[in-house]
Amino acid sequence: MAARAAGPAKTAGGERRGGRPRDVGLDERILRQTYALMVSNGYRGLRIDEIARRSGVPKSTIYRRWSSVAELAVDAVDTALGPRECESSPDPLADLSAIIMQAHSHVAASPIADALPRLALELAGHPEAAEAYRERVIAPLRNGAIDAVTRAAAAGQWPGPDPETSVDMMIGTIAYRLNYLGRITSLEETFRIAEAVARRRLPRATPAS
Template identity: 45%
Template structure:
């Protein structure tokens, strides 16, 4: 039996929307709970009852905004890996949440608990899915057997993070296919 009023889903949505708006305007370091509360039209205590930290609230806002980024498999592991990469680049380049995520990652890494949660929610699902596709491509002979799946993922996803964090420019979603072709050609069969 629960005690108290049930959570209001509309308040959750308002808080998460305000979080994303402020994140886009000022970045993670300048994001303040009192400003999120003001913009969402709720009390700060409403936020603190839902999220124990600013970082966890931001991760929820990003996860909610990005939604389900899965792909439907076609049976061709390289085609599916290309699509997974395209969906990843699209999410990072074409959404407020995605554009905030690379810069936010640097801030989050200072908090080991939050860094672990970030990896669990955003990094590991992508890597696990990609690893399975790469393993299938190796088993089917589409990639060389000595291909390191982790290194391959680092190389194809890397530009989507390097460009916004280091260069200060977005990695266009359209560049996903070019990166894929360049890397897979080198990892493919001679």
């Protein structure tokens, strides 16, 4: 798993905490072990004792960096998924196709797919972590897709619903299948869902090598 370094510890107001600089390598090790536990045991299986044991650190080291298991889980997922920024091109439908493939590989078909819905539900009791989850895990690909559909609609290439509704219909169908039917939607099925919403065929992006 390619880990990104967690940012400096901050208070609820966003200010950096004082003290010595954080050990980035230690942060990465804790995040890797947290992610590995989520893959094997799910979000409910996360235990600070076990994360600390696997990371080779005392529990106090983890609590100095993350105030709750929920915040640690968000950081671990965000780091594991890697960069998800969406670059725009002159072809908005090709951009949407690329985003669909990226979302499928990073989220729907990832080892953490089963744990993500439970994590989202558990975050209801942790407003700051829930907001971080929406902004860092969900928003990058969702906003990129909305932007692509918005540009396609402006160019007269989108006969489907308005951009935000269209994207949420796509996400909602896939999430329903995962959460209630226990099914991971294949990439081809994902494209068929998107095309049903779009009311047109979408280009198929070539997977990156």
